[in-house]
Each structure stands twice: as structure tokens, then as C-alpha cells.
Amino acid sequence: MSSRVFRGLRLHGAPIIDLRHSSIHNCLMEFLLQHRLMTTSKRVQDRSKKKRVHALEIATEKWKITSKVLFLMEILKQEREQIIPIRSLDQYRRQINLPKPHKLSDFIRKSPKLFEMYKDHKGVLWVGMTKEAEDLVREEESITEDYSEKAAEHVSRFLMMSIDKRLALDKIAHFRRDFGLPFDFRKDWVHRYRQHFRVVKNEDDVDFLELVSWNPSWAITELEKKMIGVSTDHQPGLLSLAFPMKFPPDYKKVYRYGGKIDHFQKRPYSSPYADARGLKAGSQEFDKRAVAVMHELLNFTIEKRLVTDHLTHFRRELVMPQKLMRLLLKHFGIFYVSERGKRFSVFLTEAYEGSELIEKCQLVNWKEKVQSLIGYRGRKKKIETFDDFPEEVDEDLFQSDPEEDSVRVELGEEQVMGRLADSSLMDDSEMEIGEISSAYKDLET
Numbered sequence: 001m002s003s004r005v006f007r008g009l010r011l012h013g014a015p016i017i018d019l020r021h022s023s024i025h026n027c028l029m030e031f032l033l034q035h036r037l038m039t040t041s042k043r044v045q046d047r048s049k050k051k052r053v054h055a056l057e058i059a060t061e062k063w064k065i066t067s068k069v070l071f072l073m074e075i076l077k078q079e080r081e082q083i084i085p086i087r088s089l090d091q092y093r094r095q096i097n098l099p100k101p102h103k104l105s106d107f108i109r110k111s112p113k114l115f116e117m118y119k120d121h122k123g124v125l126w127v128g129m130t131k132e133a134e135d136l137v138r139e140e141e142s143i144t145e146d147y148s149e150k151a152a153e154h155v156s157r158f159l160m161m162s163i164d165k166r167l168a169l170d171k172i173a174h175f176r177r178d179f180g181l182p183f184d185f186r187k188d189w190v191h192r193y194r195q196h197f198r199v200v201k202n203e204d205d206v207d208f209l210e211l212v213s214w215n216p217s218w219a220i221t222e223l224e225k226k227m228i229g230v231s232t233d234h235q236p237g238l239l240s241l242a243f244p245m246k247f248p249p250d251y252k253k254v255y256r257y258g259g260k261i262d263h264f265q266k267r268p269y270s271s272p273y274a275d276a277r278g279l280k281a282g283s284q285e286f287d288k289r290a291v292a293v294m295h296e297l298l299n300f301t302i303e304k305r306l307v308t309d310h311l312t313h314f315r316r317e318l319v320m321p322q323k324l325m326r327l328l329l330k331h332f333g334i335f336y337v338s339e340r341g342k343r344f345s346v347f348l349t350e351a352y353e354g355s356e357l358i359e360k361c362q363l364v365n366w367k368e369k370v371q372s373l374i375g376y377r378g379r380k381k382k383i384e385t386f387d388d389f390p391e392e393v394d395e396d397l398f399q400s401d402p403e404e405d406s407v408r409v410e411l412g413e414e415q416v417m418g419r420l421a422d423s424s425l426m427d428d429s430e431m432e433i434g435e436i437s438s439a440y441k442d443l444e445t
Contacts, residue, residue, distance in 0.1 A: 053248050053336050055355040056347050059305075060338040062355075066371045068096050069111060073370075074183060076129055077137055083128035086117070113373040136370060143362045147180045148189070154179055154300040156196045157218050159211040161272045161293060162317045166210040169199065171317075174310040178301040180363050219273040221292065222299040236271035243295060244350035245333035261333070264288070272296045276319040290320050291331055295348065298335075302363050304351035308337065308344040 075092060076082050089096075089104050098107055105125060108115045114133040118126050129137070155172070158179075159165055169186055172179075182189050190199050190209060200210045219236045227241055242265040269288035270276060279286040294311075297318075298304050311324060321327055328335045328346050336347040351358055360368075 053349075056336050056349075056352060057338055057340050058355040059347070059352065059357075060340040060345055062371065063367075064340075065374055066367065068098065068107070069114065069370065069374050070177075070367075071096055072108070073114070073129065073133065073137065076127070077183070081128075082134070083118075083126050086125040086127055089127070111374050114370070132373070136366070140363075140366055141182075143366055144180060144182050147361065147363055148182075148192075151180045152193045152196055153218060155181075155209070156193075156211065156215065157273075158297070158300065159197060159209065160214065160219060161296065162314075163276065163319055164317065166200070166208045167314070167317055169207040169209055171313045172209060174313060175301070175306070178303070178306055178310075180302050180361070219271075221272060221296050223292075223295065236273035238268045238274075239271050239292070240266070240268045242266075243291065243331075243334045246349040246352075247333050279319065281321065286319075287321065287327060290318075290324075290327055291334065293318050293320065294328070294335065294346075298346070298348040298351075302361050303357060304348040305345050308346050311346070 071092070072089075075089070076084060086105050086108070093099060093104075096104075096107075098104060105117065105127075108117060108127050112130075114130055114136075115127055116130050118128070120126060158172075159167060169190070173186070175181075176183070176185060186207075190197070194212065196212055196215075197209050198212055200208050202208055216235070221239070221241075223241050223243070224239070245261070267284060267288060269285060269292055270279065272289065272293040276286075276289060279289060297311075298306060308325065308328070311320075314320065315322065315324060325337070325344075328337050334349060336349050338345045338347065357364060
């Protein structure tokens with residue numbers, strides 16, 4: 001305690017116990033020193049500099065703004081006329097990840113090809129989508145519908161990997177965009193494939209998606225498909241297939257660890273679809289099965305990457321280790337963890353060539369189309385008022401086509417808020433930095 005603090009306390013008449021020369025003080029300082037050594041270190045970004053894959057960091061960076069824009073487009077989609085007052089967007093600042101003092105209007109103004117702003121007669125600023133953005137929304141709905149069968153297969157296989165063959169719908173919602181599910185998937189989509197899964201409630205009245213029937217031809221991993229093909233009567237068991245690996249060109253330690261990598265790759269492991277109840281947590285068999293589960297799960301996603309926060313929700317259901325981040329970092333080469341920004345993403349390295357996804361489905365191509373229209377910085381346009389438009393145009397701005405109205409989902413404000421909150425574009429349940437730092441520390445020791 002400094003003499004300056006002592007003087008301040010004396011002035012306020014606070015009782016003071018001087019611990020600077022006491023045994024209590026020595027014990028306290030020893031404890032704090034040990035605690036500091038255990039909890040503080042260099043930044044995570046500095047720790048992994050030698051393992052950083054610049055191309056995949058670029059892939060992460062280019063979608064940061066895109067995710068904000070997609071979230072805003074989903075908000076507008078749920079509005080009856082697909083317009084909303086700018087001030088009403090304040091409630092979504094956390095999801096958009098645009099804290100004050102940043103202005104929402106400034107952010108929106110940077111994408112004039114997707115959004116346009118108007119002032120009403122009272123001077124209230126509104127935002128809506130451009131004709132090009134509305135066309136993109138309809139295109140996404142069509143592509144998502146075409147992808148629906150594949151998404152149903154992946155969700156079914158996700159359930160097949162889970163220990164109880166059921167998963168909470170709230171948790172699946174975190175992977176909605178990653179799996180290519182429609183925005184309102186809980187309303188209609190989950191009931192469309194009754195031959196695969198059904199919605200049930202547990203004793204706490206929580207909605208779960210439960211597997212209805214086991215499909216042997218789906219109980220084969222993506223890695224097995226590449227090596228031995230598909231079988232209609234496949235029984236999951238022990239596997240001995242090596243995982244594809246990619247390292248940065250300048251990562252020389254791969255030669256030092258070559259023997260350990262080879263030993264790991266040759267070790268047999270249990271299929272993600274086999275019963276994992278008998279595996280002992282922390283054993284080599286347990287950890288390698290967890291790698292196989294992660295490998296399979298990332299293969300189900302449209303971009304072969306996931307936000308690490310979302311994975312933590314499934315530790316119990318997928319029989320995964322508590323130190324999941326340590327597992328991902330340990331198997332650098334199979335996976336790559338990007339630390340760009342506040343949130344962390346894990347990539348399946350084999351699926352990328354540089355910063356580009358090797359195989360792109362139509363939903364990824366659609367996202368890239370949206371991304372290409374973001375960030376245009378032209379001359380600042382004058383924000384039009386509704387008085388500047390002829391009456392017939394003014395009417396079109398607030399009236400949607402009856403045909404389009406028939407396919408839109410009308411939700412109450414509370415429902416919209418709830419579903420936007422778990423839309424998987426933005427999520428507040430961020431993995432603690434301490435957990436990441438701890439994972440790196442474990443690997444160093």
C-alpha cells in the first residue's frame with residue numbers, strides 16, 4: 001500500500017492496519033505473486049504468432065462486417081414493410097456489435113447498394129433495403145429451400161452423434177446459419193422431416209429435437225466416405241484413418257513434432273457415431289474421438305468453420321472434453337483457431353486453399369455476393385424525405401406485394417427479439433479470454 005494511499009485514508013479518518021512489514025503481508029504477497037504467475041501472460045495473439053495462418057485470418061476478417069449486415073437484413077425481413085426507424089435499431093446494438101458512440105446511421109450509410117435511408121414528415125430517420133437487397137433476400141430463401149434436404153441430413157447426423165440422440169432446439173439455433181437452416185426453422189422446418197426427427201418437450205417444458213430413426217448410411221464419417229465410399233449397412237466402430245493436415249509454409253516445428261503426429265495418426269479411435277459412454281475422460285481414446293467429432297461437425301457447416309463459443313454448448317451431448325479449446329489448439333494442422341477480434345473461430349484446415357474455401361455451396365456463393373456489395377464508400381448522399389417522392393412512389397415504399405406478404409413470417413416483437421438473439425450471427429455467450437489463455441498455457445507446459 002503506497003504512502004499516498006495511506007495519507008488519503010488518514011484524511012478520511014479510516015482505520016488503517018499497516019501490513020507492509022507483517023507476516024500477513026508476506027503471505028499475501030506470496031499468494032498474489034503465485035496467482036499472477038498462473039493467470040497472466042502475453043496476449044493470446046502474441047502466444048500463437050508462430051502458428052498464425054495469415055490467409056485464414058483474412059477469411060475471418062472479411063466476414064466480420066458481413067455478419068453485421070446480414071443481421072440487419074434479417075431484422076428488416078421481419079418488419080411488415082421491411083423498413084424500421086433507425087432509433088429502433090438501438091435495441092440490437094449488442095447483436096450487431098456496434099457500441100456507442102458509433103452511429104448506426106453511419107454504419108448503414110457505408111452500404112448504399114444494400115440499404116437506403118429516408119426521413120418521414122416528422123423528421124424521423126428510417127432505413128429499408130434497396131431493390132437489389134430485396135432481390136438477394138428472395139434469392140437466399142430459394143437457395144435455403146433447395147439446400148433443405150442436405151441440412152436435414154446434417155442435423156440428423158448431429159443427433160446421431162449425440163449421446164442421448166436429442167439436442168435442445170435453443171442450442172441448435174446457434175448453428176442455424178452454419179447449417180444452412182431457414183430463419184424460422186423452429187416453426188415449420190423441424191416438422192417437415194418427421195421421418196428423421198421430431199420435436200419433444202422434457203420435464204422442464206424445454207423443446208428438444210429428437211432422432212426418430214437411425215440411418216446406417218449416414219453413420220459413416222466424411223473421412224470414411226472419401227476413403228472407402230458409402231455403405232447402406234454400415235456399423236460404426238473403431239477407425240484408423242488419418243486426418244488431413246495443413247501447416248503454414250514457415251512453420252518449422254512440424255519436423256520436430258513429426259514423430260508425435262505420426263503416432264497420433266496411427267492410433268485407432270472410436271467413430272463419432274459409436275456409443276461413447278464407456279470412454280474415460282482424458283484418455284487418448286477419448287481425446288482422439290473428440291477430434292473426430294469436431295472434424296465431422298465442421299464438415300457439416302457450409303463454410304467449414306464455427307464460432308468456438310457455440311461449441312461449448314455441446315460438451316456434454318457430444319461427450320467432449322471440458323478443455324475444448326486446448327484440444328483444438330493441440331491439434332493445430334487439423335484445426336486452426338482464429339483469434340481475430342473478440343470472438344474466436346475454428347477452421348477445418350483441409351477445406352481451405354489460402355483464404356478461400358475449396359468447395360462452395362450456393363449459400364456460400366450468396367454470402368460472397370452480399371459481401372461484394374458492402375463497404376462501398378462513395379460521396380455522401382443527401383438523405384431524402386418522403387416529401388421528395390411522388391405520391392404513388394411513396395405508397396410503394398410502405399405497401400408490399402400481396403404475393404410476398406403471403407410467404408413472410410409475421411412475428412410479434414418478443415418473438416422477433418428472441419429469434420434474432422439466437423440467430424447465430426451474433427451471440428453474447430463469448431468464450432472467456434481466460435479460458436483461451438489457459439489453453440495455451442497448458443500446451444506450453
